[in-house]
Amino acid sequence: xxxxxxxxxxxxxxxxxxxxxxxxxxxxxxxxxxxxxxxxxxxxxxxxxxxxxxxxxxxxxxxxxxxxxxxxxxxxxxxxxxxxxxxxxxxxxxxxxxxxxxxxxxxxxxxxxxxxxxxxxxxxxxxxxxxxxxxxxxxxxxxxxxxxxxxxxxxxxxxxxxxxxxxxxxxxxxxxxxxxxxxxxxxxxxxxxxxxxxxxxxxxxxxxxxxxxxxxxxxxxxxxxxxxxxxxxxxxxxxxxxxxxxxxxxxxxxxxxxxxxxxxxxxxxxxxxxxxxxxxxxxxxxxxxxxxxxxxxxxxxxxxxxxxxxxxxxxxxxxxxxxxxxxxxxxxxxxxxxxxxxxxxxxxxxxxxxxxxxxxxxxxxxxxxxxxxxxxxxxxxxxxxxxxxxxxxxxxxxxxxxxxxxxxxxxxxxxxxxxxxxxxxxxxxxxxxxxxxxxxxxxxxxxxxxxxxxxxxxxxxxxxxxxxxxxxxxxxxxxxxx
Numbered sequence: 001x002x003x004x005x006x007x008x009x010x011x012x013x014x015x016x017x018x019x020x021x022x023x024x025x026x027x028x029x030x031x032x033x034x035x036x037x038x039x040x041x042x043x044x045x046x047x048x049x050x051x052x053x054x055x056x057x058x059x060x061x062x063x064x065x066x067x068x069x070x071x072x073x074x075x076x077x078x079x080x081x082x083x084x085x086x087x088x089x090x091x092x093x094x095x096x097x098x099x100x101x102x103x104x105x106x107x108x109x110x111x112x113x114x115x116x117x118x119x120x121x122x123x124x125x126x127x128x129x130x131x132x133x134x135x136x137x138x139x140x141x142x143x144x145x146x147x148x149x150x151x152x153x154x155x156x157x158x159x160x161x162x163x164x165x166x167x168x169x170x171x172x173x174x175x176x177x178x179x180x181x182x183x184x185x186x187x188x189x190x191x192x193x194x195x196x197x198x199x200x201x202x203x204x205x206x207x208x209x210x211x212x213x214x215x216x217x218x219x220x221x222x223x224x225x226x227x228x229x230x231x232x233x234x235x236x237x238x239x240x241x242x243x244x245x246x247x248x249x250x251x252x253x254x255x256x257x258x259x260x261x262x263x264x265x266x267x268x269x270x271x272x273x274x275x276x277x278x279x280x281x282x283x284x285x286x287x288x289x290x291x292x293x294x295x296x297x298x299x300x301x302x303x304x305x306x307x308x309x310x311x312x313x314x315x316x317x318x319x320x321x322x323x324x325x326x327x328x329x330x331x332x333x334x335x336x337x338x339x340x341x342x343x344x345x346x347x348x349x350x351x352x353x354x355x356x357x358x359x360x361x362x363x364x365x366x367x368x369x370x371x372x373x374x375x376x377x378x379x380x381x382x383x384x385x386x387x388x389x390x391x392x393x394x395x396x397x398x399x400x401x402x403x404x405x406x407x408x409x410x411x412x413x414x415x416x417x418x419x420x421x422x423x424x425x426x427x428x429x430x431x432x433x434x435x436x437x438x439x440x441x442x443x444x445x446x447x448x449x450x451x452x453x454x455x456x457x458x459x460x461x462x463x464x465x466x467x468x469x470x471x472x473x474x475x476x477x478x479x480x481x482x
Contacts, residue, residue, distance in 0.1 A: 093323060154188065199342050325412045
């Protein structure tokens with residue numbers, strides 16, 4: 001396990017368009033960027049020193065009568081905070097650009113260092129060995145990190161520093177509250193960004209086979225499958241595949257499906273009709289002529305799209321691809337790709353997949369809780385969220401002016417149809433329990449049965465349900481109630 005120091009240079013952001021800049025200036029001067037009624041910024045400073053700031057009540061409510069009786073102001077003294085990412089795709093180029101560099105630029109006394117665990121080290125091992133001050137998580141780790149007991153209740157800090165939670169997009173804040181359902185009035189996470197889905201497509205493959213690109217309007221799955229059929233073929237020994245979709249777990253995001261029920265942990269595959277539709281859609285994709293490749297390979301993902309460049313279309317998360325594509329570009333590898341709206345079922349057009357919540361939290365064992373929360377508040381300010389938006393992440397806060405700047409600072413998105421990121425309304429992410437995480441491999445097994453095991457939809461669905469319930473029974477003996 002090592003802790004790598006990250007670069008601390010100032011951010012060199014381009015100027016926003018005049019109208020956007022003017023609007024942001026008005027918003028920031030009004031204090032909306034911080035959630036405070038003064039002009040001090042999200043963590044109580046407008047100068048970067050933090051020396052004279054005092055937190056106030058959230059924007060839209062009465063000002064605090066006095067600053068907190070005792071708290072540590074960010075930037076008063078030299079400080080190093082440690083940061084650990086428990087899940088999701090968060091390469092160093094994004095960590096530096098979105099967190100380490102802007103914080104150090106505003107507070108030269110403050111350095112954010114990233115904990116980089118050794119390969120195959122579990123979150124539990126890291127959190128029992130090290131004490132990261134700030135924890136970055138997503139739905140693929142929230143439930144398990146909750147079980148470690150390291151999340152600090154953020155309610156006292158929200159009140160102490162006058163952090164305005166009403167600025168956070170409702171679908172993200174509702175999810176944050178859902179995590180602590182039945183745990184009292186606690187908050188364990190602050191949403192960092194909304195990780196939305198898009199349809200990536202390789203224009204070179206479309207051009208090679210003379211097929212028109214996907215439209216800028218949301219299409220149905222049936223429409224996209226017809227396009228994929230024209231692009232799935234083997235030419236000169238290269239096997240091209242028209243469509244990759246992150247399989248059953250990815251397709252289920254379009255209907256907001258949970259694998260298990262929250263009260264018992266049992267399978268929902270037979271009780272929720274959405275799962276039958278999802279299995280049927282998966283089967284349609286796998287049955288595209290020529291889809292299954294040499295050696296029965298069928299499980300296509302990021303590497304085949306980004307590195308091999310043999311996938312014509314891929315429906316997936318923004319965060320799963322944009323940062324890695326920028327890293328690839330910096331290594332000198334580029335290709336001609338673009339973005340279209342993610343497809344959905346015909347009766348669900350206008351709605352996109354669930355927006356995954358990437359979040360920031362405080363370790364309850366951190367000796368720097370006040371400062372860690374002030375860093376989080378800075379990142380959630382309009383200034384911090386503008387940096388995030390310009391560099392390819394969808395802001396967590398409600399502010400159309402920030403979304404209008406999406407992708408303007410990250411080279412890999414220049415010239416791309418980034419407006420298609422915002423076509424359709426994303427669903428609120430469902431609560432992903434430790435049971436969901438523990439049984440998810442049954443969906444991969446089911447997809448494999450459909451792809452190369454000769455299974456029909458009903459058999460694959462029934463087998464998956466049996467496997468999920470068996471796994472759930474085992475989990476109950478180790479995890480207890482869901």
